[in-house]
Amino acid sequence: MLATPPIPRDVQLSLSFTVNGKPVTVVASPGERLTRVLREDLGLTGTKVGCDAGDCGACTVLLDGEPVCACLVPVAQAEGHEITTVEGLAGRPPLFDRLQKAFLQHGAAQCGACTPGMLVAATALLEKHEHPAENEVMDALGGVLCRCTGYRKIITAVLEAGAENVAPVSPTSGCAVGARLVRLDGQRKVDGTEIYGADECPEAALAVRAIRCPHHRARFQFGDLDEFVTSHPGIHAIFTAKDVPGKACYGVIPSFADQTVFAENEARFRGEAVAIVVGEQAAVEGLDLASFPVAWDELEPITTIDAALEPGAELIHASRPRNVLTGGRVVRGDVERALAEADVVVEDEYETGFVEHAYIEPEAGFARRVGDGIEVQACTQSPYMDRADIAKILDIAPDKVRIIPTAVGGGFGSKLDLSVQPFVALAAWHLNKPARMVYSRFESILSTTKRHPARMRLRAGASRDGKLVGLDFSADFNTGAYSSWGPTVAARVPVHASGPYQVPNYRAVTRAVHTHLVPAGAFRGFGVPQTAIAQEQVYDQLADRLGMDRLEFRILNALDDHSPTVTGQVLGAGVGIRACLEALRPRWSAARAEATAFNATATGPIRRGVGMAGMWYGCGNTSLPNPSTVRVGLKADGRIALHQGAVDIGQGSNTIVTQICADAMQAPIERFDLVSGDTAITPDCGKTSASRQTFVTGKAAAMAGEKLRAAILQLAFAGENAAIRFRDHCLEVEEGGRKQAIHLAQLPLDEFGYVATAEATFDPPTSPLDENGQGVPYAVFGFGAHLAEIAIDTELGTVQVLRITAAHDVGRAINPTLIEGQIEGGAAQGLGHALMEEFFPGKGENLHDYLIPSVGDMPPVESILIEDPSPVGPFGAKGIGEQAVIPTAPAILNAIHDATGVRIRRVPATPDRIRAAILAAQNTRSHRA
Secondary structure (H helix, E strand, C coil), rough: CCCCCCCCCCCCCCEEEEEECCEEECCCCCCCCCHHHHHHHHHCCCCCCCCCCCCCCCEEECCCEEEEHHCEEEEECCCCCECHHHHHHHCCHHHHHHHHHHHCCCCCCCCCCHHHHHHHHHHHHHHHCCCCCHHHHHHCCCCCCCCCCCCCCEEEEEEEEHHHHCCCCCCCCCCCCCCCCCCCCHHHHCCCCCCCCCCCCCCCEEEEEEEECCCEEEEEEEHHHHHHHHHHCCCCEEHHHHHHCCCCCCCCCCCHHCCCCEEECEEECCEEEEEEEEEEEHHCCCHHHHHHEEEEEEEECCCCHHHHHCCCCCHHHHHHHHEEEEEEEEEEEEHHHHHHCCCCEEEEEEEEEEEECCCCCCEEEHHHHHECEEEEECCCCCHHHHHHHHHHHCCHHHEEECCCCCCCCCCCHHHCCCCCCHHHHHHHHCCCCCCEECCCCHHHHHHHHHHEEEEEEEEEEEECCCEEEEEEEEEEEECCCCCCCHHHHHHHHHHHHCCCEEECCCCEEEEEEEEECEEECCCCCCCHHHHHHHHHHHHHHHHHHHHHHHHHHHHCCCCCCCCCCCCCCCCCCCCCHHHHHHCCCCCCCCHHHHHHHHHHHCCEEEEEEEEEEEEECCCCCCCCCHHHHHEEEEEECCCCCECCCCEEECCCCCHHHHHHHHHHHCCCHHHHHEEEEECCCCCCCCCEEEEEEHHHHHHHHHHHHHHHHHHHHHEEECCCCCCCECCCEEEEEEEEEEEEEEEEHHHHCCCCCEEEEEEECCCCCCCCCCCCCCCCCHHHHHHHEEEEEEEEEEECCCCCEEEEEEECCCCCCHHHHHHHHHHHHHHHHHHHHHHCCCCCCCCCCCCCCCCCCHHHHHEEEEEEECCCCCCHHHCCCCCCCCCCCCCCHHHHHHHHHHCCCCCCCCCCHHHHHHHHHHHHHHHHHHCCC
């Protein structure tokens, strides 16, 4: 049985200690985790729980001034001692005040889930070493993981706080677009008051735990569930597939919806839920699920793409022949003829594995029945999609479902899919009591979606002058047991597999293939990072075969404003890839010279290498409707309410969208009150994914802001060039030397309770793709290029990334600090993908075995912001979230080849794979000799 070990509560003691300077006494089991006592008993939810194993450090507190992981401290060990949580650091001015300001100023808190642990660890360091060196900061923060920032802004913030030269927080008045404003929601992230999925619980809420399949595939049969309930005091109910009132299947793409709330008769992947147990918190958490009455009959699973596609293979879904979920196709020109006539052709294959999202906040939330409706509060990237699915599951109207997103402690795509939501909704619906569920780290990794494993085959050709003449690309993606975002990956990859280059003859064909493994879904790039790993290594090989500089080869072939893409789209403006590549040229030349000089004199096993890669990424959905709606209202007191349903998962949309709206209205940003992410009070801004919020929701916010400004000017019978000055309860409109006061309190209120309201919807202009994939899949593309410098131990196969230089065309940098944070965080995830991250279903379902980059793994990152405005985006802006992760891994892999002469075709490039490739190359050379 798959379950987190029960928490023993057989002995209860009265324990006394000091928390944040105040004496407290609690009654608890002596072995209870300190985290639980702090959060559940004392309400100090600033201390986050990311793993319950001491792996992530999010729960770091001070025990008598020393940083410890509270999840590893039995509460009995705290007796007589002093505990300080992030909430208590406010009593340590001016040090903590400087530290908070530095974190805000540098954008060191993104999603914020790791921030309390970082702040506590940094405080412990600064209290001992007022002016630490960078290596001391990195050592102090080494026990706290961050998945968002790439660590560099955190390091800078701690160094600056120690140096006592923290600049004042940026003013929020004046022109907002282009300013390095601090996050509007940043203060809550740095003082421990932000509310995440597990941080609130209604009084008397019942707890929910899932019964999950321990096998990749199994038939199962329940025993006497009623007897199990009656024999376990405190257990209220067990729910299975027969208890789902409405549609048992759900999915992020309705036409492919196939995932069941509970498996029925047969489970298709290890970790699939077959039932939930609901009851009093102590009873449910103390339950030994090994005693749950279910019998498993393990069946032979299909775990590989080859096995799934084998003629006669058993179908995982009866309606999907050969276990193919769907496919994608883009064809332009005559690729076979082009490759036959090419002067140089490179043919190669690459493979990538599952990658875990590893956000610091596991999934959590609660539900409660409200009359004939249901409210669900949880961490999610897609509240309106959640609403639609929960309505179908409960068989009620969508307007009877209210989704209230909490702050999200990282998502990267996985929190687009349902997790706890259907379980808590079913429990609350049937029992008419609030129900809460919090995933353990084990459960989160076990059951949630992953990046698609890919197997890619390429043939690319070029002429003697270095021009690309053709590319033939095919790929199979292991989409796991259910569809999730498999159709999106299959559709997006063929558009992007060329990279940001002119390829006149092109064929790209993809398949998403079912197996009995955990579903693969959305993960920052929807298959494009895997594609870039293949295409950028092949382009390096072409350049080498031609005797060309690898950077110059890419510049020669780069798209421009007037060249058609592989779908025949001509963007006309905003194609900044050549500028990104040119921006790398100075560092490329210097880094190559440094690596050559180092290697020429090296006597040991260390060699240096330099690699680079380009990227492009279409913002938003592929040739599908993609609207966002924003409402903005003028209050009677002169403040402005911005209603937008975009969920900020750390990328900064709460701040970016407000900056855009403020400048569109020509209003000071400090006048704005943000109303975000609640399906009852905000319009639908679509899902937070595909780098769409700055572009799509930002554009809707700009349009709404312009409309509200026009409405205000109409009140004053003023022209569009008039100036508006905001006063308390009054507006002053000036035009041509004439001033007019509008006393807002004297005006009637509209249906929304505002003096004036404006609403706008923006849906990017795209067109469907034809049978050959020709058309306009995206209105806007982002472009970029990364350069990686590495040192590699050729005897051990270990790689140290020394520096990353990242140039990105962002159209218009709405907030440069937040954009840099996205680039640095994306580079960290790309580094992990290249060198260490691979999830093996059934193994490593924790953050100890599944490694993500720590502070010591991340090199300095230089971000170069290129502004080639999009004619469609708000103030010319494009997205950046996905773009930042795509080119890092191929740049590192190209650097490995530059240093060693070997290609790593199975990613990640772990030391054993690198060493094996080096030995194989040596053996080949010796045989030839």
